[in-house]
Amino acid sequence: EDQVTQSPEALRLQEGESSSLNCSYTVSGLRGLFWYRQDPGKGPEFLFTLYSAGEEKEKERLKATLTKKESFLHITAPKPEDSATYLCAATGNQFYFGTGTSLTVIP
Amino acid sequence: DAGVTQSPTHLIKTRGQQVTLRCSPKSGHDTVSWYQQALGQGPQFIFQYYEEEERQRGNFPDRFSGHQFPNYSSELNVNALLLGDSALYLCASSLAGTSTDTQYFGPGTRLTVL
Numbered sequence: 001e002d003q004v005t006q007s008p009e010a011l012r013l014q015e016g017e018s019s020s021l022n023c024s025y026t027v028s029g030l031r032g033l034f035w036y037r038q039d040p041g042k043g044p045e046f047l048f049t050l051y052s053a054g055e056e057k058e059k060e061r062l063k064a065t066l067t068k069k070e071s072f073l074h075i076t077a078p079k080p081e082d083s084a085t086y087l088c089a090a091t092g093n094q095f096y097f098g099t100g101t102s103l104t105v106i107p
Numbered sequence: 108d109a110g111v112t113q114s115p116t117h118l119i120k121t122r123g124q125q126v127t128l129r130c131s132p133k134s135g136h137d138t139v140s141w142y143q144q145a146l147g148q149g150p151q152f153i154f155q156y157y158e159e160e161e162r163q164r165g166n167f168p169d170r171f172s173g174h175q176f177p178n179y180s181s182e183l184n185v186n187a188l189l190l191g192d193s194a195l196y197l198c199a200s201s202l203a204g205t206s207t208d209t210q211y212f213g214p215g216t217r218l219t220v221l
Contacts, residue, residue, distance in 0.1 A: 004149075032208050043111070043197055043212035044150070087149055091208050094163050095140070095199075097149035 002027045004090050006098035013105050016077045021101045023088030024070040033071050035064050036087040038100065044087055047073075078105045109134050111200050111213035119219045120188050128183040128216045132200030138162075139181040140210060141173060142197040150197055156181050157203050185218075193220045 004025045013019055025033065032051050036044035048057045050066040057064050061082065063074040073086055085100040112131045120126050132139050138157045142150035152165035156175035175181045179200075185192055195217050199210035 034209065036212070041195070041215075041217070043214045046209060046211055049209050089149075094152050094155070094165065095142075095150075095208075095210065097142075097151070099147070099149045 002090075002092055002096050004088055004096045004098040006086075006088050006101050008101060009099070010102045011104070013075075013078055013103070015079060015105055015107050018074070018076045018078070020075070021073040021086055021088075021103070022070060023073070023090075023098055025088075025090040025096070026069075027090040027092040027096055029092045031091045033066050034089040034091070034095075035062075035071070035073055036089065038085045038087055040085075047086075075103070078103075080105045080107050111198055111211055113196075113198050113213040113216050115216060116214070117217045117219075119221065121221050122188055122190060124188050125184065125186045126188060126218060128185075128196050128198075128218070129180065130183070130198030130200075130213060131180045132198075133211050136200035136202050136211070137179050138201045138203045139175060139179065140199045140201070141181070141183045142199065143167070143192075144195040144197055144215070146194075153183070188220045190220050193218060 007022045035047040038044045048064040053068045065072045085102045087100045089097045114129045140155040141153040144150045154164040159175045170186045172184045195215045197215045198213045201210045
């Protein structure tokens with residue numbers, strides 16, 4: 001069964017305290033791995049697409065990496081405005097989303 | 108460049124009623140996908156429309172139906188509403204035939220069924 005699992009469910013960090021979010025996937029014929037940011041009551045905002053193991057992409061304090069079984073979203077020196085739910089999705093014949101990691105960054 | 112737009116923003120219905128939600132894709136996109144997101148959960152794929160046809164469908168009953176118009180906009184219809192249909196309904200657009208499947212989401216429609 002195709003599925004995506006994210007951990008941890010929730011994460012509280014002090015401002016400046018770096019950490020990583022995990023996304024493990026079992027999707028047949030993986031075509032892409034996606035990261036989105038979602039603020040409460042709003043639609044997901046696209047962050048990154050990764051296509052092959054070993055690929056990395058960066059945007060400001062965020063860096064996404066991909067292996068054959070999982071992806072990591074590394075957050076370096078986070079700020080309070082990085083607080084949001086981070087969703088991971090894998091696409092085979094359709095998009096499969098995880099349940100997200102709720103990140104809170106405390107000033 | 109207009110992003111994905113959805114209407115209405117919020118909607119309150121009672122059990123058994125029918126509802127129609129609308130979506131306009133990002134400029135230049137031709138494919139529309141619909142998702143249901145319950146509170147605290149990730150989006151669940153309902154179906155995808157391309158060239159006015161339903162191309163793929165997730166595990167949702169026939170009460171959920173859709174349509175795509177020649178201008179690529181789309182509607183999601185839900186019949187015989189149940190309390191469990193209360194959720195944020197998201198529309199996402201993408202461009203078929205490219206190497207990327209990246210989907211861009213609208214702000215969603217919050218449906219409450221009483």
